[in-house]
Each structure stands twice: as C-alpha cells, then as structure tokens.
Amino acid sequence: MLLTALTGIHGDRADALTVAGRTTSYEELLGAAGAVAADLAGAPFPAFAVTATASLETVAAVVGGLLAGLPCVPLPPDAGLAEREHILRDSGAHLIEVDYARRAVAPPTRTTAAPGDPALILYTSGTTGPPKGVVLSSAAIAADLDALAEAWQWSAEDTLVHGLPLFHVHGLVLGVLGALRTGSRLVHTGRPTPQAYAEAGGSLYFGVPTVWSRIAGAPQAAAALTGARLLVSGSAALPSPVFRDLERLTGHRIVERYGMTESLITLSGRAGGEVRPGTVGTPLTGIRTRIAAEPGADIGELQLTGPTLFSGYLGRPEATAAAYTEDGWFRTGDIAAVDEADGVHRIVGRASIDMIKSGGYRIGAGEVENALLDHPKVSEAVVVGVPDTDLGQRIVAFVVAEGVTGAELTEFVAAHLSTHKRPREVRFVAAVPRNAMGKPQKRLLLNEEYQERT
Ligand code: MLC
Ligand code: AMP
Numbered sequence: 001m002l003l004t005a006l007t008g009i010h011g012d013r014a015d016a017l018t019v020a021g022r023t024t025s026y027e028e029l030l031g032a033a034g035a036v037a038a039d040l041a042g043a044p045f046p047a048f049a050v051t052a053t054a055s056l057e058t059v060a061a062v063v064g065g066l067l068a069g070l071p072c073v074p075l076p077p078d079a080g081l082a083e084r085e086h087i088l089r090d091s092g093a094h095l096i097e098v099d100y101a102r103r104a105v106a107p108p109t110r111t112t113a114a115p116g117d118p119a120l121i122l123y124t125s126g127t128t129g130p131p132k133g134v135v136l137s138s139a140a141i142a143a144d145l146d147a148l149a150e151a152w153q154w155s156a157e158d159t160l161v162h163g164l165p166l167f168h169v170h171g172l173v174l175g176v177l178g179a180l181r182t183g184s185r186l187v188h189t190g191r192p193t194p195q196a197y198a199e200a201g202g203s204l205y206f207g208v209p210t211v212w213s214r215i216a217g218a219p220q221a222a223a224a225l226t227g228a229r230l231l232v233s234g235s236a237a238l239p240s241p242v243f244r245d246l247e248r249l250t251g252h253r254i255v256e257r258y259g260m261t262e263s264l265i266t267l268s269g270r271a272g273g274e275v276r277p278g279t280v281g282t283p284l285t286g287i288r289t290r291i292a293a294e295p296g297a298d299i300g301e302l303q304l305t306g307p308t309l310f311s312g313y314l315g316r317p318e319a320t321a322a323a324y325t326e327d328g329w330f331r332t333g334d335i336a337a338v339d340e341a342d343g344v345h346r347i348v349g350r351a352s353i354d355m356i357k358s359g360g361y362r363i364g365a366g367e368v369e370n371a372l373l374d375h376p377k378v379s380e381a382v383v384v385g386v387p388d389t390d391l392g393q394r395i396v397a398f399v400v401a402e403g404v405t406g407a408e409l410t411e412f413v414a415a416h417l418s419t420h421k422r423p424r425e426v427r428f429v430a431a432v433p434r435n436a437m438g439k440p441q442k443r444l445l446l447n448e449e450y451q452e453r454t
Contacts, residue, residue: 034104036064069113208360
C-alpha cells in the first residue's frame with residue numbers, strides 16, 4: 001500500500017489533513033475515496049481525470065484511483081479548451097466529479113493493483129508539440145517518497161505546509177501523497193502566499209523559488225517560519241540572494257532539491273547536513289547520476305538511473321526511447337556539475353532554450369508559439385523565457401501580426417492553453433531574426449539591445 005498512513009499505523013486524528021481551509025480525518029478521507037473507488041471498479045476506460053483544484057475532492061479522487069487501481073489524470077483547473085481536450089483525448093480518461101460528503105459502506109484499505117501498474121499520468125510540456133502524459137507507477141512514487149523521508153527525516157511527527165498546485169509532482173506527489181505515506185499532518189494553504197505560510201504553524205515547508213522569494217520579501221511572514229524544522233525549495237533554481245535573505249530572516253539554510261516529472265526527485269540536500277546555496281545536494285538512495293561532458297569539460301548533461309523513473313510517455317514509445325541513452329540512462333536535458341570532493345551537484349542550466357520554467361511551471365516554447373500561430377492575425381511567433389527576479393523566467397512572445405493587441409493575444413493563449421502559459425509580454429516586431437537555415441535566432445531575441453531596438 002502506497003499510502004501507509006491510511007492503514008492506521010499512525011492512528012487517526014480529526015485534523016489529519018487541511019486543504020484550503022477544510023479539515024478532515026484519515027477515516028473520512030478513506031470513506032470519500034472508497035466511494036470514488038467503488039464507482040471506478042470495473043470501469044471500461046483506461047484512466048480517469050479530475051479537475052485538480054486545491055481541494056479535498058482532488059485528494060479523494062487521487063486516493064480513490066489508487067484504491068481502485070485505475071490511473072488518475074489530474075487536469076489543471078485553469079486549462080483552456082485545447083489543452084483540456086488534448087489531455088482527455090490523449091489519455092482516454094473519463095472525467096469524474098467527486099462529492100466529498102459521500103462515503104463508501106466499507107472503505108477498502110488495500111488496492112488490487114500491482115506496484116508497477118500506472119498510478120498517475122501527469123501531463124508535462126516538451127520543447128515542441130502538445131504536452132505528453134508521464135506515466136508514474138506506485139512503485140516509483142513509493143521509492144521516491146521513502147528516499148525523501150530518509151533525506152529530510154520526514155515523519156509522522158511533522159506538519160507539512162504548502163500551497164502548491166495539485167496537478168504536478170511537487171504539490172501532488174510530494175505534497176499530498178508524501179504526507180499520506182509518512183503520516184505527517186498536511187496543511188495545504190490553498191494559495192502559496194507568505195501570509196498563509198506564516199499562519200500555518202508547520203514543521204516542514206515546501207515551495208517553489210517564486211514562493212520563497214515572495215516570503216523573503218515579506219519579513220514578518222518569514223520570521224514566523226523560524227520555529228519550523230526544515231524549509232525545502234525545488235522545481236527551479238533558488239537564487240542565492242533569496243537563500244541568504246531567508247537565512248537572515250528565519251535562521252534556516254533552506255534545503256534545495258532537484259527533480260523532474262519523469263524522474264521524480266533525485267537529488268537533495270539533507271536535513272542536518274551541510275547546505276550550500278546554489279547546490280541541489282547528492283543523489284537520493286537508489287539513484288545514480290553521471291555527467292555526459294565533452295572531453296576536457298566538467299559540465300554536461302545530467303543523466304540518471306534508479307527506481308523512481310517513470311514508466312514511459314503514454315502512447316509514445318519513440319519519445320520514451322529518445323529520453324534514454326543507448327546504455328539505458330535517463331537524459332534530463334539539464335546541464336550540471338558535480339563537486340569532486342563531496343559529490344554535491346549544481347544545476348547550471350538547460351540544454352534547450354525552448355524549455356521555460358516560470359514560477360516553477362514547465363512550459364514548452366513551441367506549445368505557446370503554436371497557440372499564437374493559431375490566431376488568424378498572427379503570421380510569425382517566437383517565444384522565449386526572459387530572466388525575471390520573481391518568476392525565474394517570464395514568457396515573452398515576439399510576434400509579427402497586424403490588427404490585434406497584445407492583451408488579446410495573451411487572452412487567446414490563456415483560453416487555449418492555461419493561465420500560467422500566457423505570455424507576460426507581447427512584443428510586435430517587423431520580422432523575426434532567422435539564421436541561414438530559417439531557424440529563429442532566439443538568443444538574439446534575448447539580447448537586451450535587440451529588445452530595446454524593437
Ligand atoms: C498571470 N496573470 C496574468 C498573466 N499571468 N494576468 C495577465 N497576463 C498574464 N500574462 C495573473 C494570474 O492569473 C494571477 O491572477 C495574477 O496575475 C498573479 O499571477 P502570478 O504572478 O503568476 O502569481 P501567482 O498566480 O500567484 O503564481 C505564482 C505561483 C505559481 C508561484 C503561485 O506560479 C505557482 O503556483 N507555481 C507552482 C508551480 C509548480 O508547482 N511547479 C511544480 C512542477 S513539478 P489571480 O486572479 O489568480 O490572482 C516539478 C518537479 C520538481 O517541477 O522538481 O518539483
Ligand atoms: P517538471 O517537469 O515541471 O518537473 O520540471 C523539471 C525541471 O525543473 C528540471 O528538468 C529542471 O530544469 C527544473 N528543476 C527542478 N528542480 C530544480 C532545481 N532545484 N534547480 C534547478 N532546476 C530545477
């Protein structure tokens with residue numbers, strides 16, 4: 001059983017989980033999830049989807065799927081029409097609604113699924129094309145959560161606090177399933193605001209760098225985290241100034257960890273260990289890493305093996321095969337360096353300019369470009385991630401178009417894809433700079449001088 005806390009080994013409590021202001025016990029959760037599982041039993045569809053708002057309903061749906069042995073596809077609640085339709089069509093998932101007040105007569109505590117069976121299908125962006133479904137098994141999730149529990153000394157004594165979305169690895173796998181495996185209390189704050197984190201009174205806090213940077217900018221809220229046991233950052237690079245501000249305001253040296261939807265979390269600093277800003281620690285138990293560097297170079301692509309890896313991209317064997325080297329190592333696409341003395345890893349960048357991380361969300365430039373090109377007034381569109389102190393990178397679109405405003409194009413992308421894939425800025429240009437092969441010269445667009453001229 002993946003969710004060991006639901007088997008009663010740590011007992012129960014009335015306030016086992018709080019999500020966006022509503023509190024529940026394990027027994028109530030199991031009752032609601034059991035009703036979902038009963039509905040799903042013997043389903044004629046290969047997977048089910050739930051609109052993954054930050055709510056107890058989403059938690060009950062995911063747990064219900066695990067009990068029924070049917071993979072869950074959490075749909076981003078802000079997904080636009082095109083993205084929603086793509087995810088439902090690609091996965092064949094049947095969309096369900098959850099009534100948290102319903103209860104199973106005899107809630108099951110065991111699943112009939114095998115550990116290697118698909119448990120979750122999370123849609124994530126590549127550099128081009130629509131998002132792909134990443135299939136994750138219970139075995140991979142269990143291996144990751146156990147390795148993290150060891151690294152962070154995470155236990156039933158903890159109260160975990162975060163307010164991250166429930167349709168990605170960070171908020172859902174670590175932030176919900178992690179609590180239900182370790183038995184720690186969970187307080188999901190609805191939104192990850194500094195105020196909400198300050199009021200939650202937790203021992204263990206998760207956030208993406210944008211969240212930590214906003215907390216560092218709210219000194220009173222930051223001071224309220226002084227009594228916590230451990231603060232953890234991940235999903236994108238934590239800027240060193242944010243690390244230092246948080247240390248000054250909270251007394252904590254925040255632990256950074258590194259992961260991907262496809263690999264789950266693979267590298268982390270350790271609770272009680274030495275933590276250096278700008279580093280993501282050492283491999284978790286079971287994970288091996290190597291750096292594919294050119295001769296003479298000490299940075300190169302980070303490659304991995306281990307039990308936390310995904311089962312493949314749904315229905316895309318070629319894409320799955322392309323994600324591995326010939327000798328079976330997973331290619332992360334991230335560029336890293338390893339300290340020879342202590343094995344501590346540093347992520348120095350991404351191999352592809354087309355993979356953007358904004359507010360911890362992974363966004364493929366090609367996906368946003370295609371959405372813009374679907375607009376009848378747009379003849380060319382090129383999307384880049386521009387460095388941003390709050391978001392890490394912000395999406396900027398350079399378009400050749402007439403008779404349409406930037407705000408209209410932004411809304412058009414939001415309606416097709418989702419809110420967080422909207423360009424923050426649309427710049428109208430006479431032409432997109434291209435090389436002799438006709439490929440857009442994105443590095444030129446990132447050059448400030450060019451941006452000022454246009
Ligand atoms: C956003 N807004 C816009 C806009 N973009 N309005 C107009 N034009 C645009 N282009 C709106 C938003 O809808 C919001 O409105 C308001 O502006 C503020 O937006 P924001 O600055 O983006 O803030 P916020 O919405 O608070 O988002 C910041 C954030 C969010 C940090 C809370 O980015 C977030 O939740 N990130 C987490 C991503 C994550 O979990 N990634 C993990 C991936 S798993 P309104 O009305 O809503 O206020 C992974 C593996 C691993 O990476 O290693 O963990
Ligand atoms: P996602 O698929 O949304 O899980 O995004 C995975 C990507 O997030 C990785 O390939 C990295 O580029 C980035 N990432 C995650 N954690 C970190 C980190 N601690 N430091 C730098 N980049 C990170």
